[in-house]
Amino acid sequence: MILGPSDVLDTVVAAETPEGILLELRPAGLTARFYAFGLDWTIRLMIIYAAAMVTTVIGGIGVAFWLVLVFGLEWLYPIAFELSPSGATPGKRVFGLRVVMDNGLPVTAAASVARNLLRVADFLPFGYGFAIVSMLLRRDCKRLGDIAAATIVLHQPRATSRMPLHTVVPVSPARPLAPEDQAAIIALAARAPGLTAGRLDELAALAAAASGDVGRSGPAVTRRVLGVAEWLLGRR
């Protein structure tokens, strides 16, 4: 059995490309988006405050400029940044988020305008109430504006470093291993550096059948299981 993205116990949304592969999109949840929103809000407030200090000195035309600025920051700030190459407002960029279309493509102008104007509906009844309820209920964490505009806010994929190779002797498996068993053992080896020695031993004991050590556990068994992982990776 091959695990598709929908079978994984995770909030992954799949988008199919014309080439027939599934892109895995990882929607950003309420917390990450709340922080990003808070940061954007603070940035805008600081700009408005700084501008107010300058424009009150100028008076007349300055106040008018300030009013237009407030208007622009309110409605155009998110749209302008979402349509930039990064696809994210500064707040979203800091928290590694990005706005894309449902199919994984960069957000279009029409969608960005729609999702940001529909903020008004998300804000109701107060304090982004509908947005919060919608994001908590949906697996893809969309607010109403995202639903209507067919957009989604994602975690930018972070570069995963190459898997470390363990300095153990490769061990050929004691019996033929199904693909998902192979994947599990390799995944264990990839996670090994982040686990405590005791926990690693416990987990390796579960896979001890692969190295022909059924019922035994301990550092020696762990080394042999990691050896199986090395063998599966291709070190012979």
Next chain:
Amino acid sequence: MTPLGFEQMYQKEWAELEGLLDHVLGRKTGDSAHRVEMSGARLAALYRRACEHLALARGRSYPSYIIDRLERMTADAHQLIYHRREFGVARVRHMMAVEFPSAVRAQWRYVAVAAAAFLLPTVLIAFLVYWRPELILSVVNSETAASFEDMYSPVVDSIGRTRAATTDWIMFGFYIRNNVSVAFQCFAGGLFAGVGTLFFLAYNGAFSGALAGYLTERGLSPTFYQFVATHSAFELTAIVLSGAAGLRIGHAMLAPGRLTRLQSLVDATRESAILLYGLTAMLVIAAAIEAFWSSATWLPPAAKYVVAAACWIAVPGYFAFQGRRRAG
């Protein structure tokens, strides 16, 4: 084939694709001295290869670092290859000359309903308040009512200006923010099956009606009507259009036809974007007229009424006739 063998076999292609992507996306690469030869065909070819490799790697349950790497490069390349550019000067011109008026004509049913939802309360409340002026106090408090009288009294040096605002520019900033907020509310209310749109349209209509009825009864109609006549051609039309867009998405949710409710909503929202661009431009025009032309006291009222008549002919004419031939 073992994962390491797989990686080794295609390592060069992947590195080339990643180099191209870093170059195009303007990301810093480790070896900046190494210049990349950019070629679209090569990028597309490498992208398709990477897609095959990703499918293979997933099918064979290769380690996650290989799959992650392939996912990252295919996702980046996919964004680059299928990216749609929507804007340019030609597109904006085409939008103004053809798409916007055609879209309004295509949505005429929603425009009619939105206009009715806005105008019926306006007229009704206007006559009601004209007949019983004390009813204005059920809409606003007495201080606000008094400030309305101030704003439209014949002795002010700029009509419609609050006492705090010292120049027309300030009122321009104020009008833009206010009118755009009203229009966007009318649109966004559509997400609640159109009920929000109807509410905001009727509410704003009733408020305008109350104001008009009250000021007329107080004998301030000369200043009030010469003030509102011109910009209302743009402002009221824009608000009705935003209501029409809101009703459209509300109706799409209620009666999706053969689509799923969600797909119907998404399609309706995408198609109403053109209305949103157009009506936002109209609101900016309206705010400029309102702040600088409508409020001017040095202009003879006759001149304002002539221009107002021209605007009221031009705006409906634009939506009725503009771009008919080219839209086909």
